[in-house]
Amino acid sequence: MNTPDPTTDTTTDTTTDRTSGSRTIRLGEVEVTRVVEWQGPFAPARELVPGAPEHLWADNADWLAPRHWRPEDDQAIMALQTWVVRSAGRTVLVDTGVGNGRERPGTPAFHHRQDDFLGALARAGVRPQDVDVVVNTHVHADHVGWNTTDREGEWVPTFPHAQYLIPAADDFHFGPRGGYGGGARVDDRLVYEDSIAPVHRAGRAVLWEGSHRIDEHLTLEAAPGHTPGSAVLRLASGAERAVFVGDLLHSPVQILDPAHNSCFCQDPEQAVATRRRILGRAAAERELVLPAHFGGAGALEVRANGDGFAPARWAHT
Template identity: 75%
Template sequence: MTDEHVQSFTVGDVEILRVVEWQSLFVPAPDLVPGCGPEVWKEHRELLAPDHWDPDSDRVMSALQTWVVRSAGRTILVDTGVGNGRERPGFPHFHRRQGDLPGRLERAGVRPQDVDVVVNTHIHADHVGWNTLDVEGEWVPTFPRASYLLPAADDAHFGPAGGYGGGVREDDRLVYEDSVAPVHRAGQAVLWEGEHRVDEHLTLESAPGHTPGSAVLRVASRGERAVFVGDLLHSPVQVLRPECSSCFCLDPALAAAQRARILERAAKERELVIPAHFAGPGAVEVRRLETGRFAVGR
């Protein structure tokens, strides 16, 4: 790979490409993880700075990225970022953004027609945006051959039947109408709940809390393991303090319980943990300490 925005690695027979749409300083640390005090960030400065936190501005370094998974002869995308030209008045970072994710995917050898499956770990603006493209004023699926795997609980909550998330976010209706509803109209949406087997190596598993349908995608091949955790983690500080949920979690207590469960399994089964927004290397290893806490790295 020669593109600076693309990195690759393997998990057994599964190839994984990380395609970065955007990486920059984001919100202040106390705003993103309100339950985690400044003393925790300072204590773990060596781990967090500079890849995940800028001590001078006290802002979190964050990334928008799509993961390309080549498994069992198919090409799968995990989350699709923000997209272009979206009306997101409640999110200045995303509002009417213009980026080049399709170009970066193509330079990585992934054309829209090559994609077989799109996995949305949950329905938030920065995970479903490139689901669709504006073609002559109409939103249509970006990936014409793909099945889009959507958590049924999120589809119900954020769709019209659920009152667009009950008005939790101002942009819920816009997100659903431009990035999810067109996939339904095209007949490419596949709703799932509980657990969904994607192929012999990949399994989707419900992990609600961040949203009602938040999911993780487990990878297992030839004795190696990884888990895409979506927004269960926004920063490594939540590995150190899994009880601390992000400001974006709809049910912080449930999200914390799911995070602890997933981290426990990752430490026990040596799963590489791949969050949606980590900057730096983009993935972390997790271990359990004798104190009962988790740590980053082996």
């Protein structure tokens, strides 16, 4: 299955902030900006998506490389990033990356990281006090880290005026009532204690299930499988449609064949069913798909292609 990688942007208005390097796309009345914490080779491709056969990568190397895959050493290229969504007069952050100074012994790439994420956010025109809503699509270390910052030895909410929207199923599973993810990974307790529990203590956490409407343009919907509470954020403004899919996708090969999960998916069968459902709707309704971790161009439209899907057009965010 070989699919060319179109280089033209989607038919959305695009502007670039030359100071910050960030690029903003306009979808109806909503503006979306990508703020990157880190980007580069992350893990061997066939460890990240273990079910994807070698030929699926090789047959599509002409467009997977170099933005999504480095063939010479089989490294998947990924990004840690946050989507800034300006909607209905408010500033919404979709996921908050890894964070600085975290104890993550089970994940060396995240252990004691030091990045200038808040500087990048400021260069995109966002101060912590400006943020109205934080969306955690799920409770994994690289999606909740900047929820909090260390203030004199205490973890406190980074965005003091924000409402933090956290899937109830993930809050239960990864919190003390669920045994911190059932004790499967040492990092799960640490993540909850430094990035979720302080938000609860500050009275800023809002747990939701099923669906949750943020405003007239933005709605959260349950999309379980990757984690029990994984969610997508849908955007509808005028004729424009988009869906922020979190970790539904780690690599474009999962678009080509949605049957392949990442190594982090907790319920493989449910993750596949959810991926097919979300991509099917995106193709049918021409939704712009915005994954959490794609390197290179950050978003794309997809089209149906046999039993899977294919990139239709990339949006350079």
